[in-house]
Amino acid sequence: MWELIRANKRKSLILFISMGICLVLLGYFVGAVFFPPDGGTAGIVIALGVWFFMSLISYFSGDSILLAVSKAQEVSHDVHPQLFNIVEEMKIAANLPVMPKVYIVAEEAPNAFATGIKSEKCAIAVTAGLLSRLNRDELQGVIAHEMSHIVNRDVLFVTFAGILLGSIVLISQVFLRSMWFSSRSSRRYRTSKKVAGGGQAQLIITAVAIALAILAPILTRLLYFSLSRKREYLADATAARLTRYPEGLASALEQISSVSLDLPSANKVTAPMYIVNPLKKKGMQLSNLTSTHPPISERIKILRGMMHGVNYRDYQKSFSKVRGKAPAVIPTSGLLEAKRILIRKPSVEKREREPGKKKGIRDLGDIMRAVNKYAFLICACGLKMKVPPDYKKPKIFCPRCGRENEVPLAELAAVTAAVGAVTVEEGKKKEGPPGAPARQTYVRKGKGWESFSCSCGRLLQISPAFGGSHIICSTCGGITEIKK
Amino acid sequence: MAILILLLAVVVIVVVVLIGFYNSLIRLRNQVKNAWSQIDVQLKRRHDLIPNLVETAKGYMKHERETLENITEARSRAINAGSVGEKGPAESALSGAISRFLVVVENYPDLKANQNFLALQEELTSTENKIGFARQSYNDQVLFYNNKIQMFPSNVVAGMFSFTVEEFFELEDRGERAVPKVDFS
Amino acid sequence: MDCPVCKEPMIVLELDEVEIDHCTSCGGIWLDAGELELLLGDPDSRDRFLSSFETDEVTEERSRRCPICRKRMEKVSAGANGKVRIDRCRNNDGIWLDEGELEEILQMGSLGKDDRVLRLLKEMFAKKRQ
Ligand SMILES: [Zn+2]
Ligand SMILES: [Zn+2]
Ligand SMILES: [Zn+2]
Ligand SMILES: [Zn+2]
Numbered sequence: 001m002w003e004l005i006r007a008n009k010r011k012s013l014i015l016f017i018s019m020g021i022c023l024v025l026l027g028y029f030v031g032a033v034f035f036p037p038d039g040g041t042a043g044i045v046i047a048l049g050v051w052f053f054m055s056l057i058s059y060f061s062g063d064s065i066l067l068a069v070s071k072a073q074e075v076s077h078d079v080h081p082q083l084f085n086i087v088e089e090m091k092i093a094a095n096l097p098v099m100p101k102v103y104i105v106a107e108e109a110p111n112a113f114a115t116g117i118k119s120e121k122c123a124i125a126v127t128a129g130l131l132s133r134l135n136r137d138e139l140q141g142v143i144a145h146e147m148s149h150i151v152n153r154d155v156l157f158v159t160f161a162g163i164l165l166g167s168i169v170l171i172s173q174v175f176l177r178s179m180w181f182s183s184r185s186s187r188r189y190r191t192s193k194k195v196a197g198g199g200q201a202q203l204i205i206t207a208v209a210i211a212l213a214i215l216a217p218i219l220t221r222l223l224y225f226s227l228s229r230k231r232e233y234l235a236d237a238t239a240a241r242l243t244r245y246p247e248g249l250a251s252a253l254e255q256i257s258s259v260s261l262d263l264p265s266a267n268k269v270t271a272p273m274y275i276v277n278p279l280k281k282k283g284m285q286l287s288n289l290t291s292t293h294p295p296i297s298e299r300i301k302i303l304r305g306m307m308h309g310v311n312y313r314d315y316q317k318s319f320s321k322v323r324g325k326a327p328a329v330i331p332t333s334g335l336l337e338a339k340r341i342l343i344r345k346p347s348v349e350k351r352e353r354e355p356g357k358k359k360g361i362r363d364l365g366d367i368m369r370a371v372n373k374y375a376f377l378i379c380a381c382g383l384k385m386k387v388p389p390d391y392k393k394p395k396i397f398c399p400r401c402g403r404e405n406e407v408p409l410a411e412l413a414a415v416t417a418a419v420g421a422v423t424v425e426e427g428k429k430k431e432g433p434p435g436a437p438a439r440q441t442y443v444r445k446g447k448g449w450e451s452f453s454c455s456c457g458r459l460l461q462i463s464p465a466f467g468g469s470h471i472i473c474s475t476c477g478g479i480t481e482i483k484k
Numbered sequence: 485m486a487i488l489i490l491l492l493a494v495v496v497i498v499v500v501v502l503i504g505f506y507n508s509l510i511r512l513r514n515q516v517k518n519a520w521s522q523i524d525v526q527l528k529r530r531h532d533l534i535p536n537l538v539e540t541a542k543g544y545m546k547h548e549r550e551t552l553e554n555i556t557e558a559r560s561r562a563i564n565a566g567s568v569g570e571k572g573p574a575e576s577a578l579s580g581a582i583s584r585f586l587v588v589v590e591n592y593p594d595l596k597a598n599q600n601f602l603a604l605q606e607e608l609t610s611t612e613n614k615i616g617f618a619r620q621s622y623n624d625q626v627l628f629y630n631n632k633i634q635m636f637p638s639n640v641v642a643g644m645f646s647f648t649v650e651e652f653f654e655l656e657d658r659g660e661r662a663v664p665k666v667d668f669s
Numbered sequence: 670m671d672c673p674v675c676k677e678p679m680i681v682l683e684l685d686e687v688e689i690d691h692c693t694s695c696g697g698i699w700l701d702a703g704e705l706e707l708l709l710g711d712p713d714s715r716d717r718f719l720s721s722f723e724t725d726e727v728t729e730e731r732s733r734r735c736p737i738c739r740k741r742m743e744k745v746s747a748g749a750n751g752k753v754r755i756d757r758c759r760n761n762d763g764i765w766l767d768e769g770e771l772e773e774i775l776q777m778g779s780l781g782k783d784d785r786v787l788r789l790l791k792e793m794f795a796k797k798r799q
Contacts (some may be wrong), residue, residue, distance in 0.1 A: 071638050081606050081607070082606055082610075082697055083608065085607070085610035085613075085614075086610070088610070088614065089610060089613045089617055090617075092522055092526075092614050092621060093620065093621060094616045094621075095515075095519070095619035095624075095625075096623045136609075168572050186709045205670060241618075244620075247655060347609065358686045358707050359686060361707065362683070362686050362688075365688070370680075374681075376706065378599065382684070383683070383684055383793065384683035384684070385680055385681070385682055385683075385684070386680060386681035386682075386683065386688075387680050387681075388670075388678040388679075388680065390678045391678050391680060391692065392677075392678075396693060397693075397792060397796075398793075398796070399682070399691065399796055399797060400684075400792070400794065400795050401795065401796060402694060402796045452532075452536075453536055455538075
């Protein structure tokens with residue numbers, strides 16, 4: 001895998017340089033038109049300045065901007081244990097040194113993306129619609145694909161190449177608009193006499209600049225998209241290898257493509273980050289050259305064609321079978337891997353998710369509510385109660401059986417884990433009645449994940465990163481002190 | 485004089501190259517150690533989870549006492565295993581007991597409706613996966629490290645500083661950890 | 670979602686995979702159109718159910734604001750004798766029943782054309798019937 005990253009870097013460098021040349025040329029000629037006779041250098045400086053400035057912004061806040069724009073919310077293990085576990089599994093499989101942050105986007109369109117210019121500060125985000133539609137194996141495939149983007153450094157590429165592309169588009173647009181504007185407005189004030197001296201040269205420069213302003217964005221876009229598509233294939237191949245189960249991702253892609261929902265929080269700039277194009281509905285036919293993602297049906301066919309193993313070589317073989325003579329997607333170093341890796345069997349989970357059916361809709365709603373920090377109670381009579389975080393009363397009488405149900409202070413538990421004892425004291429006051437909850441002590445055995453039962457029977461967990469002095473059970477409110 | 489400088493230069497280059505090889509070997513060995521600790525963490529976590537799981541399942545699975553006892557027994561044997569040589573078979577026996585348990589569970593709808601049990605089951609399934617992935621990545625690292633130790637020219641450095649070949653960690657590969665498919669319908 | 674009467678956050682009750690929003694302060698419930706569709710199976714039965722109430726223009730009872738679209742809801746008559754006044758959103762977002770209205774409906778029976786809705790309410794608010 002490490003060889004692949006190096007090969008990727010080389011290719012990206014070539015691409016960056018060609019895109020950079022486009023930018024410099026464009027800057028030179030546009031500058032020469034705006035500030036004749038020798039504004040070319042100034043143009044280059046301005047063009048590079050635009051690029052540098054935009055890069056700077058995204059380097060320091062890129063992740064948070066993307067996550068904020070897509071309205072993603074960071075979640076803990078408790079909100080969706082399965083998602084969290086799968087991310088950890090893939091982190092281990094990919095040998096990533098740090099655990100990525102996990103985000104859920106409260107939207108129905110199934111999709112996922114990864115961010116993280118630096119791999120130490122990466123994140124994976126999935127939509128609630130994805131979680132409610134996919135089973136464990138499918139979700140694992142999607143997470144593995146996103147994890148591949150992180151280890152293959154694709155986010156870095158997408159961000160910086162995207163910014164280069166953005167700068168080129170910006171400069172061309174400004175230039176073309178100003179040309180159009182000036183040619184209309186100046187006609188009335190100018191004589192039709194030719195400008196004396198150097199007029200010929202200036203005309204040529206203007207023509208070249210216009211041609212560049214039209215062509216450069218198209219050219220860079222094509223370069224950018226072709227590489228971004230290649231990276232999608234590579235991420236699919238890596239995902240198959242990481243999970244050792246290509247069918248998981250294939251079936252996930254199938255599920256995702258069967259839904260025709262746009263993701264309103266995505267836009268053209270963020271689109272390449274997603275596992276499938278979030279704006280896929282328009283221009284599917286045109287998509288071959290100008291699409292950031294390869295056609296889903298083809299990706300599925302390639303994954304399903306991996307019959308004998310999950311090596312990079314197996315993927316390339318299947319790819320060649322599906323795509324015919326298309327150039328190879330896997331760098332040669334990836335093909336040298338000799339060890340055969342077998343496909344594993346599917347996991348035992350029998351439950352199939354039924355999107356659009358009652359259960360699927362319920363799941364979707366519950367995930368969105370969990371993200372929004374609702375507490376979930378199940379009364380002994382079977383009635384489920386979902387309590388919003390701003391609900392103020394400590395108890396709910398079940399309208400079905402009359403039992404009294406205590407409202408767990410869910411948000412409080414999360415806060416306490418981070419802050420420590422002070423919040424508990426405040427929380428106890430908020431709780432009102434002094435019915436003292438159970439107290440127990442747990443002594444930590446090591447530094448890894450540890451789990452134990454609360455006195456009410458609920459499974460409690462502490463993560464390797466846990467630093468608090470105690471945790472509060474979200475079922476019974478009992479406090480367990482954690483000792484080192 | 486010129487020869488002396490040349491000789492000095494050669495010595496400096498050789499030392500720099502040696503240091504380079506030495507450092508990369510150290511880095512690889514650390515990665516192997518790191519990968520091993522990952523497996524260790526997950527094995528421990530599995531040992532912690534089992535008592536809770538058995539406790540919850542007991543009430544529902546009256547007819548599966550044997551399955552449950554097998555797990556408990558396999559767990560204590562795995563915990564008490566001393567050497568790495570004993571550990572491998574003991575842990576793989578535990579994996580077998582767990583996967584049989586996870587298949588049997590599918591036939592107890594009441595148990596599958598218990599939220600507490602579902603949470604534990606997800607944790608156990610995930611821990612099993614993590615052990616598998618950690619093992620896979622450990623073996624990848626070991627392969628890489630062993631190749632470096634045995635191949636020229638890094639084998640010279642490895643010999644000088646007594647880097648030794650690491651062992652692979654093999655939980656018996658029952659068809660790549662295949663879970664036996666049981667169909668009761 | 671906040672209660673249209675007392676503006677407190679409402680809790681959600683779920684039984685048989687159908688949800689009802691319930692205000693624990695005033696005891697009122699909100700039957701959302703989407704949930705009615707889940708319960709009754711298809712959009713057509715939902716629309717038939719929602720339009721089966723007659724608009725009551727003479728009542729001077731205060732009308733409430735729909736918690737979904739925030740527009741004033743209209744009073745419609747329900748119940749076996751048509752004497753119970755409940756609120757219905759003009760955009761058909763759903764219907765609102767105050768605690769007293771709910772109790773009357775539960776006792777007298779009959780809520781709209783489809784008795785599955787009433788059956789669910791009876792099951793969910795079993796304690797209120799006694
Ligand atoms: Zn992707
Ligand atoms: Zn109850
Ligand atoms: Zn109210
Ligand atoms: Zn409305």
